[in-house]
Amino acid sequence: MHVAFILKGYPRISETFIAQEILALEQKGINIYIFSLRGPREKFTHQINKKIKAKVYYIPEYIYKSPLKIFLSWLKIRKLPGYKTSQREWFKDLKKDFTPNRIRRFAQAIVLSKELPSSITHLHSHFLHTPTSVTYYASKILGKPYSISAHAKDIWTTKNWEKEKKLKNALWTTTCTKQNQEHLLALSPKSNINLIYHGIDFDRFPPPHEEEPIKKDLKENSPFIILSIGRLVEKKGFDILLKALSLLPNEINWKLEHIGNGPLSKELKTLSRRLGLQKKINWNGTLTQENISKFYQVADIFVLASKITNSGDRDGIPNVLMEAQSQGIACISTKLPSIEELIINNVSGILVESGSIFKLKEAMINLIMHPDIRKKIGYAGQTRVKENFSMHVGIEKLSKLFLS
Structure with missing residues (x-):
C-alpha cells in the first residue's frame, strides 16, 4: 500500500509522535511519501527521523514565492475530472472564510495533486486544520480517499462547520484523547472516529537502571531538579509555573531545567x-x-x-508526560480532561486546578519534602504508562485502518 502523509511541517522536533508513527508503519510494510506544507523549522532533528525511508516533498508555503510552480501545476491538473468539484467546494469555503490562508490552501492542493505519484492510493493528513484542508481539496481533484489524524489545537480552534465537513468526507479519523473523540462524534455521529493513543515506544524509553535515592538532603549543594519540557506557548502554562516557583520556601534548594522554545521565550525570561x-x-x-x-x-x-x-487551544495528552512517567519520575500537571486520561490524581501523579499558582506550589513542596510519596507516585505512573500507553497497541489499530 502506498500512502501520502500530508503534514504542516517536516521534520519537527516537537512532533516525535508523528515520526515514530511513520517509522512504525513503514516497518509494517506500508510505503509512505511525506508531503510537507512548510520547510523544516529547526536545523537539526531526532535520530528517529533519520531512520525513516519515506521520500519528502515540500509544497510551496506561499503563493508569491512560487507563482510559476503553482501555475504550471494548475495547467496540468485543471482538466482532471475532479478539479471543478474541488474548485466548487473551495469557493463554498472561501465565502465562509475569506482569508489569504484559505486561498493558499487551494494553491497547495493544486501542487500536491500534480506532485503526487500515481502509485499512491490514499491520502492521510495530520492535524484537522490546514493539512486536512489541503488534503480535502486534493482528494476531490484526484478522486482518492483520505483519512485524518486529529490532535489538539487543530480540533479546538477550527470552526464546527469546517470540522463537520472534513469528518463526513473522510474514510476514517483517529484522535488521541477520549475528549477529542466525544467532541468530534457529537459533530459527525456517523463518521468512523477512532481513539488511538500515541503511546510510548519503550525501546526508545527503557526504564532507568538505578532507583531514585530514598532521601535527598535539601541542604546539599546539589539542587532538587524540577524538569519541564514544552514549547513556550500560552497553553503550556509556563507563566503559572514560574509564579508558583517564586513562592517556594527559601530553604529549598531547587533548579528548573526547561527544554523547548517558542514565541513567548522573551516574555517568559523577562518574567523570570x-x-x-x-x-x-x-x-x-x-x-x-x-x-x-x-x-x-x-x-x-x-x-x-x-x-x-x-482561543480554545489546549493540550491533548502531552507526550512529555508519558515519557517522564516511563522513567519513573513523579509528575505534576493540571486537571484537564485529556491529562486525566493519563494520570490518576494522587495515584500515578498529582493534578491541580489549571491556573492555580498556590495549588501548584503546594504540590511541588509536597513532592520535594516527601521522597517516599515521590517514589510511590513515580512507580505507579511508570506502571500505568507501561500497561496502558504502549505505542505498539496504537500502531496495530492504525495499520489495520490503513490496510482495510
Whole structure:
C-alpha cells in the first residue's frame, strides 16, 4: 500500500509522535511519501527521523514565492475530472472564510495533486486544520480517499462547520484523547472516529537502571531538579509555573531545567527575571530526543502546568508526560480532561486546578519534602504508562485502518 502523509511541517522536533508513527508503519510494510506544507523549522532533528525511508516533498508555503510552480501545476491538473468539484467546494469555503490562508490552501492542493505519484492510493493528513484542508481539496481533484489524524489545537480552534465537513468526507479519523473523540462524534455521529493513543515506544524509553535515592538532603549543594519540557506557548502554562516557583520556601534548594522554545521565550525570561528566578532556571532551548533523555535521568520531578487558552487551544495528552512517567519520575500537571486520561490524581501523579499558582506550589513542596510519596507516585505512573500507553497497541489499530 502506498500512502501520502500530508503534514504542516517536516521534520519537527516537537512532533516525535508523528515520526515514530511513520517509522512504525513503514516497518509494517506500508510505503509512505511525506508531503510537507512548510520547510523544516529547526536545523537539526531526532535520530528517529533519520531512520525513516519515506521520500519528502515540500509544497510551496506561499503563493508569491512560487507563482510559476503553482501555475504550471494548475495547467496540468485543471482538466482532471475532479478539479471543478474541488474548485466548487473551495469557493463554498472561501465565502465562509475569506482569508489569504484559505486561498493558499487551494494553491497547495493544486501542487500536491500534480506532485503526487500515481502509485499512491490514499491520502492521510495530520492535524484537522490546514493539512486536512489541503488534503480535502486534493482528494476531490484526484478522486482518492483520505483519512485524518486529529490532535489538539487543530480540533479546538477550527470552526464546527469546517470540522463537520472534513469528518463526513473522510474514510476514517483517529484522535488521541477520549475528549477529542466525544467532541468530534457529537459533530459527525456517523463518521468512523477512532481513539488511538500515541503511546510510548519503550525501546526508545527503557526504564532507568538505578532507583531514585530514598532521601535527598535539601541542604546539599546539589539542587532538587524540577524538569519541564514544552514549547513556550500560552497553553503550556509556563507563566503559572514560574509564579508558583517564586513562592517556594527559601530553604529549598531547587533548579528548573526547561527544554523547548517558542514565541513567548522573551516574555517568559523577562518574567523570570522580574520574579528573581534568573539564577534558578536553565533555559536549554530545543534539543534532540537523545539529549532530552539525559535530563530525564537527573530529574527529581516533572511539572507541566497546562491550561486552556481563550482561543480554545489546549493540550491533548502531552507526550512529555508519558515519557517522564516511563522513567519513573513523579509528575505534576493540571486537571484537564485529556491529562486525566493519563494520570490518576494522587495515584500515578498529582493534578491541580489549571491556573492555580498556590495549588501548584503546594504540590511541588509536597513532592520535594516527601521522597517516599515521590517514589510511590513515580512507580505507579511508570506502571500505568507501561500497561496502558504502549505505542505498539496504537500502531496495530492504525495499520489495520490503513490496510482495510
